[in-house]
Amino acid sequence: MLVLGGSPISSYYNKVKLALLEKDVGFREELCGPSQDESFLKYSPMGKIPYLRLGEYEDFLTESTVIIEYLEMAYPRKMKLYPGSVVAASNCRQLISYFDNYVVNVGQELVGMFLFNLPKDEAKIKDVLSRIERGIDGVRQLVRIEPFLLGGQYTAADVTAIPAIVFIESLFAWAGRDNPFQKIDGFGDYWNMMQQRPMVKKVLLERQEAIEAMIAAE
Numbered sequence: 001m002l003v004l005g006g007s008p009i010s011s012y013y014n015k016v017k018l019a020l021l022e023k024d025v026g027f028r029e030e031l032c033g034p035s036q037d038e039s040f041l042k043y044s045p046m047g048k049i050p051y052l053r054l055g056e057y058e059d060f061l062t063e064s065t066v067i068i069e070y071l072e073m074a075y076p077r078k079m080k081l082y083p084g085s086v087v088a089a090s091n092c093r094q095l096i097s098y099f100d101n102y103v104v105n106v107g108q109e110l111v112g113m114f115l116f117n118l119p120k121d122e123a124k125i126k127d128v129l130s131r132i133e134r135g136i137d138g139v140r141q142l143v144r145i146e147p148f149l150l151g152g153q154y155t156a157a158d159v160t161a162i163p164a165i166v167f168i169e170s171l172f173a174w175a176g177r178d179n180p181f182q183k184i185d186g187f188g189d190y191w192n193m194m195q196q197r198p199m200v201k202k203v204l205l206e207r208q209e210a211i212e213a214m215i216a217a218e
């Protein structure tokens with residue numbers, strides 16, 4: 001059985017977890033945080049989460065998008081998360097890349113302050129939030145919500161967007177700001193619809209429970 005390593009607090013972990021659940025591929029979770037320990041680096045060379053252990057082969061994959069593409073190739077009969085046409089699949093990869101590089105990765109710079117009580121640096125917060133808004137402007141140009149982010153198919157771009165939106169919404173709320181995704185036409189209806197999906201509900205509930213458990217343990 002596949003083993004997904006990481007924590008439900010992480011957007012990247014939740015992206016892969018949602019892909020596994022939507023595709024209905026069996027897996028179990030191995031809860032851990034990122035680590036620079038030598039033993040951890042053997043299967044996640046940058047010390048990051050998530051990783052996927054490929055069952056009996058003792059082989060590991062890292063990088064959330066790579067893992068989702070692995071699932072797409074390894075389970076061709078399961079629900080498809082990439083469109084069939086070359087252009088549409090490339091548009092999907094492009095949008096994933098925008099979410100990862102220009103939104104979530106930028107937001108990660110505030111995780112120490114946001115989740116782990118590091119002292120607040122207002123100048124840094126302002127800078128990061130404005131760079132995230134810039135990234136979301138890029139996303140806004142690429143999406144056409146009809147009713148999913150790239151039209152009629154629920155894709156890996158939606159699977160990437162959902163944990164990213166929750167992370168960014170909570171980061172902006174912590175900073176006393178509105179959800180910046182609201183600037184995207186059709187976002188409200190899209191977000192209401194996504195939150196009705198059973199697997200999305202499960203992932204977001206387990207994220208919330210993990211955050212509450214972390215706060216209670218502090």
Ligand SMILES: N[C@@H](CCC(=O)N[C@@H](CS)C(=O)NCC(=O)O)C(=O)O
Nearest residue numbers: 010011012034048049050063064065
């Ligand atoms: N490009 C990676 C990013 C993964 C990532 O940054 N994970 C965070 C947790 S959300 C992490 O492990 N951070 C710890 C670190 O960077 O040392 C992916 O797509 O999986």
